[in-house]
Amino acid sequence: MKRHALSLLLLLPQSTPCDHGVKGEAVAVDLDAVxxxxxxxxxxxxxxxxxxxxxxxxxxxxxxxxxxxRSRETRSVKVAPLxxxxxxxxxxxxxxxxxxxxxxxxxxREAAGGVLGSPELASRLGVRCVPAKVKVISETEVEVAEE
Numbered sequence: 001m002k003r004h005a006l007s008l009l010l011l012l013p014q015s016t017p018c019d020h021g022v023k024g025e026a027v028a029v030d031l032d033a034v035x036x037x038x039x040x041x042x043x044x045x046x047x048x049x050x051x052x053x054x055x056x057x058x059x060x061x062x063x064x065x066x067x068x069x070r071s072r073e074t075r076s077v078k079v080a081p082l083x084x085x086x087x088x089x090x091x092x093x094x095x096x097x098x099x100x101x102x103x104x105x106x107x108x109r110e111a112a113g114g115v116l117g118s119p120e121l122a123s124r125l126g127v128r129c130v131p132a133k134v135k136v137i138s139e140t141e142v143e144v145a146e147e
Contacts, residue, residue, distance in 0.1 A: 057108070058108045058109040059107050059108070061107060061108075062104065062108050062111050063103075063104050064102075064104065064117035064119070066093070066117060066119060066122055066129060067130075069128075069131065070129070072145075072147055073146050075126075075143070075144055076141060076142070077126030078140055078141055079124065079140060079142055080140070081139045082139050082140070082142075083139075086099070087138060087139060089135075090133055090135050091125060091133070091134040092132075092134075093117055093122065093132040093133070094130040095130075095131040095132070097133055099115060100113065102117055126144045127144055127146070128144075131146075133145045
């Protein structure tokens with residue numbers, strides 16, 4: 001009896017899968033074209049990786065991305081507390097100073113002996129453009145001379 005009841009349940013009308021209809025024009029997918037595009041993308045990526053893999057990474061050029069100054073200006077800027085060791089020192093962005101900040105060089109090797117500049121570091125010290133000298137007046141105040 002149980003077997004017959006199960007068989008009858010199987011004969012009951014079964015619901016069809018959901019049909020959400022087509023919204024817009026449908027286009028057949030060419031799987032061969034997708035495979036070719038994928039292979040092309042892989043090949044291009046491999047070429048980019050090969051170009052990026054330099055035998056001597058210190059030969060790569062460096063650019064901090066900081067804009068060049070268009071006019072001279074000297075101003076005082078309040079900053080978040082700086083290390084006490086910097087008070088009285090000059091930080092040179094692309095110029096000489098007690099602390100040299102390299103903003104651009106032909107190679108990272110040339111940048112040795114200085115701190116690599118970045119927009120974050122410049123912002124931290126109130127620098128808007130380079131070359132600039134930052135004289136640390138106190139732990140919370142600097143004088144920025146954009147040249």
